[in-house]
Amino acid sequence: MILPSWRPGAARDRLVALLDASEEIPEEERLAVFDNDGTLWCERPHYVQEAFLIDALARRAAEDPALREREEFRALLDADAEAIGRIGMVRIAVALMELFAGQDPRDYTSESRAFAERWVHPTLGVHCEGLVYLPMLELLEELRRRGWTIGIVSGGGVEFVRAVSRRLYGVPPELVVGSVIEHELTDDGELRRTAKILGAVNEGATKVMNLQGALGRRPRFAAGNSGGDTEMLAWTAAGGGLALVLEHDDAEREFAYEGRAESFAQAESLGDTARREGWAVVSMRDDWDRVFPPAG
Amino acid sequence: MILPSWRPGAARDRLVALLDASEEIPEEERLAVFDNDGTLWCERPHYVQEAFLIDALARRAAEDPALREREEFRALLDADAEAIGRIGMVRIAVALMELFAGQDPRDYTSESRAFAERWVHPTLGVHCEGLVYLPMLELLEELRRRGWTIGIVSGGGVEFVRAVSRRLYGVPPELVVGSVIEHELTDDGELRRTAKILGAVNEGATKVMNLQGALGRRPRFAAGNSGGDTEMLAWTAAGGGLALVLEHDDAEREFAYEGRAESFAQAESLGDTARREGWAVVSMRDDWDRVFPPAG
Numbered sequence: 135m136i137l138p139s140w141r142p143g144a145a146r147d148r149l150v151a152l153l154d155a156s157e158e159i160p161e162e163e164r165l166a167v168f169d170n171d172g173t174l175w176c177e178r179p180h181y182v183q184e185a186f187l188i189d190a191l192a193r194r195a196a197e198d199p200a201l202r203e204r205e206e207f208r209a210l211l212d213a214d215a216e217a218i219g220r221i222g223m224v225r226i227a228v229a230l231m232e233l234f235a236g237q238d239p240r241d242y243t244s245e246s247r248a249f250a251e252r253w254v255h256p257t258l259g260v261h262c263e264g265l266v267y268l269p270m271l272e273l274l275e276e277l278r279r280r281g282w283t284i285g286i287v288s289g290g291g292v293e294f295v296r297a298v299s300r301r302l303y304g305v306p307p308e309l310v311v312g313s314v315i316e317h318e319l320t321d322d323g324e325l326r327r328t329a330k331i332l333g334a335v336n337e338g339a340t341k342v343m344n345l346q347g348a349l350g351r352r353p354r355f356a357a358g359n360s361g362g363d364t365e366m367l368a369w370t371a372a373g374g375g376l377a378l379v380l381e382h383d384d385a386e387r388e389f390a391y392e393g394r395a396e397s398f399a400q401a402e403s404l405g406d407t408a409r410r411e412g413w414a415v416v417s418m419r420d421d422w423d424r425v426f427p428p429a430g
Numbered sequence: 431m432i433l434p435s436w437r438p439g440a441a442r443d444r445l446v447a448l449l450d451a452s453e454e455i456p457e458e459e460r461l462a463v464f465d466n467d468g469t470l471w472c473e474r475p476h477y478v479q480e481a482f483l484i485d486a487l488a489r490r491a492a493e494d495p496a497l498r499e500r501e502e503f504r505a506l507l508d509a510d511a512e513a514i515g516r517i518g519m520v521r522i523a524v525a526l527m528e529l530f531a532g533q534d535p536r537d538y539t540s541e542s543r544a545f546a547e548r549w550v551h552p553t554l555g556v557h558c559e560g561l562v563y564l565p566m567l568e569l570l571e572e573l574r575r576r577g578w579t580i581g582i583v584s585g586g587g588v589e590f591v592r593a594v595s596r597r598l599y600g601v602p603p604e605l606v607v608g609s610v611i612e613h614e615l616t617d618d619g620e621l622r623r624t625a626k627i628l629g630a631v632n633e634g635a636t637k638v639m640n641l642q643g644a645l646g647r648r649p650r651f652a653a654g655n656s657g658g659d660t661e662m663l664a665w666t667a668a669g670g671g672l673a674l675v676l677e678h679d680d681a682e683r684e685f686a687y688e689g690r691a692e693s694f695a696q697a698e699s700l701g702d703t704a705r706r707e708g709w710a711v712v713s714m715r716d717d718w719d720r721v722f723p724p725a726g
Binding site: 180239240243258283285292293296300306307308309310314316317318319324325332333339345346347348349350351352365368372374376 | 458496536539545559572575579580589592596602603604605610612613614615619620621628629635639642644645646647661664665668703
């Protein structure tokens with residue numbers, strides 16, 4: 135039986151119907167895109183990429199204590215919630231990007247990979263591969279068997295997601311769309327990271343524009359779990375594709391929290407938007423027989 | 431025998447050596463990139479995309495004669511070389527992009543494809559598939575058989591190249607990097623083309639930065655034929671990859687002209703740069719037994 139971790143129900147029925155209809159969709163249009171954090175893997179209590187950045191900061195501060203003099207870094211290193219709140223995430227993110235300015239992109243990839251291999255999730259006690267949702271892996275596999283191309287459209291930094299996407303999901307770098315740091319070419323012809331984001335963070339309408347720019351076509355399936363996915367889901371559904379929203383309502387096996395649809399007029403959860411729009415809604419608690427892969 | 435259209439010689443030897451060494455390169459790094467115009471297919475007497483734009487203008491002007499009142503369009507419609515020179519290609523290109531502003535990207539793709547299917551080359555008398563270099567198609571096939579990923583990094587508009595890349599080269603849209611027109615998302619959630627180029631035209635250093643941004647890694651093989659490819663070739667070679675330059679020296683079977691390396695201090699041809707740098711140099715006249723596929 136396909137999709138063994140999916141319990142019988144409306145969500146599974148709609149996925150099976152999509153898989154069954156694959157041949158009616160021209161192969162060129164069989165593009166399925168997934169948000170990453172909270173859709174393909176666990177994003178709580180922090181994004182994995184956030185943990186990577188704080189770890190990278192701590193390693194650099196151990197060698198260069200002067201980094202503590204910068205208040206954005208001190209707040210993070212001390213996990214000082216009050217200071218973090220006062221400084222604001224935008225300034226902190228900008229400061230963190232400066233940590234990597236001048237780095238060769240290959241070194242950034244190696245550093246990301248090394249972190250993703252050694253890091254252990256603070257509450258679930260597993261490595262990255264244990265944070266990936268098993269039902270989603272099953273879905274990727276069935277889509278691929280039917281000639282679908284799988285893309286990831288993440289709000290996170292694209293180079294970090296690419297560093298792990300092939301190992302975790304079988305997705306090559308060119309099929310990962312995310313927030314992009316500009317590079318510059320030095321006089322001796324080498325690429326170096328800058329601290330500047332190219333355009334805007336890959337959320338909301340930007341996800342749609344970057345998806346078209348990077349992959350050149352409209353997906354026939356899109357999955358997401360937070361407000362920043364709303365436009366991509368709506369665009370996919372309006373083009374005749376299936377939009378799917380994952381609801382995190384499983385405090386026992388994962389986490390329970392709402393995805394807020396910031397961009398719709400009403401401040402409703404993305405699940406409520408999905409129900410109103412007729413998109414597929416997946417309850418982690420009710421629709422998934424297993425959440426994570428077996429340890430091993 | 432592999433590469434049957436390649437005559438024995440230094441160029442072919444280097445390609446065979448690269449193919450033979452494929453297994454020593456991690457599969458993740460087996461990325462080969464090709465410039466498009468003049469490297470994968472004929473770019474003379476005009477870029478195919480230029481012919482597309484002029485054709486699109488003529489079709490619109492036939493329905494809307496008022497378009498002739500704009501001097502950039504009148505110069506093109508009348509093929510008035512003096513006026514074109516006076517106005518300049520930059521202003522003309524900007525005007526042409528405005529022709530498509532507001533268009534749905536799917537319609538732009540359909541219009542590009544329809545053109546590429548009906549158009550006949552003015553001197554060679556063949557359709558697009560007859561303009562593709564047979565030796566390059568053989569190279570793509572052998573690279574793919576050895577687990578290489580093939581990308582196209584073109585100075586042309588990315589959506590036009592994507593409209594034909596799968597049919598002509600077997601390259602899907604996500605592996606085509608080019609000059610990008612910005613899109614905007616309308617209030618009702620639909621994407622529309624604007625007339626604005628995102629960042630810079632995809633030539634020179636921009637090719638390197640866009641390649642990293644889109645494909646996330648450094649290629650181990652790159653091929654080009656003009657000055658705008660220099661930085662991409664140099665970056666590939668500096669990373670331990672093979673850089674290859676195609677020289678157009680075959681007035682009898684194709685065209686004879688020089689690729690100028692604008693960005694190197696000396697105003698030498700790209701072939702001379704390649705010889706100085708120790709890159710592979712391909713003479714169309716001497717190294718290719720056949721240039722184009724058999725008519726079919």
